[in-house]
Amino acid sequence: MNRSSLRLTVSLITLIGIIFSGCGGGGGSAVSQPSGSVAALAWDPPRVAADSTPLDPRRDLDYYEFYLRTDQNFTENDQPVAQVAAFYDVLSPNGKTFVRELTNEFTMDNLLPFTEKGKRYYVSIRAVGVDGLKSGFMVPVAWDLS
């Protein structure tokens, strides 16, 4: 999948999340958040390949896949619920060029359409290289929707 398609995918998923969370009922959940803040998953991008050879995340990574389960047993059969590009471009102060920043955070609100209120979820991510190869799963992180 090329990067522009990915960005579109993430944008669509985000849009869906906004629509669902705005419904306040049905299958989606309206999770109370402390005023003025939202939960986000943060991570450190990989710096080495699975074979321990050096990896440059700005050049070698394409995107991340997000996985959600109610237990920690992520498997190859799981399907990602979201994708986000591994980096994004920021216009440099001179206004002529871009600086490539690594993505290392994702707002969990985007995943609310795939959850039910009152449950504990575990979220994990995989890095996907420009050649399509995927990393293993990141150690799952608990996400309480109470």
Add this chain to the structure above:
Amino acid sequence: MKAKNFFFVGILLSAFGLTQTALAETKYLAWDPVTTYTDGSPIEAGQTVGYKAYWTQDPWLAAETLRPLVSSTTATSAAFDPAAEGIVGYQTVYFTVKTVVGTGTESTFSAALPWDPPAATPGAPSAPADLGITRIETSTPSGTWQLSWGPVTTYANGTSIQGKTVRYAIFWTTDAGLPTASLTPLASPTTQTTLTFDPAASGMTGGQRVYFAAKAVLDTGEESALSAALSWSVSNKGPGAPGNGRMVRKNKK
């Protein structure tokens, strides 16, 4: 001893003679002289202030993509022949300069100066674009991989290629500067827009950083410039997993 992390103060890259209609002409790149360190203090009299100029197709000025334009000069301008440097029409290039003081202490790179070169030599096809790589087979130790690229249908000047066969010559190298002498053909030129290869059989080793580039070649002999390079770390295991996952709170925007 002054701070080593000095940088240009008020440097302004400018290009003149860069708007002509032909590439095979001498062009000039100029910049403001550097006279101070980043803290504003003047560079001591007697210190040699030199400059290194580079060009790249990478707007982010990734170090490995920089191609030297001038390796060392004390002048504040440089003459160059775009064609001789490998700069082709319709591919934006970026110039950057760094300062070298005295014994070799170097500044960071200046802000990039973008330039859109004019049309290349008439008759030359456009360079291939959108190189990509995908693993298609895992039966061999290094796997079987497929390179792909977009078809070339126009000349570099934008007109459509009619009645000619376009072949693609695919190369790899470990040198990010893509010097001609370092390029190794990955296979015989092909009319297809994909090419399957085995990294080990092609001479690549695991973990090695390699760069792929392609040329379009017409059956009448005209060749395009090299495409932009595709950087790839020869791997059969993929990236390592992200680490240190944690939940954080973000302020709503």
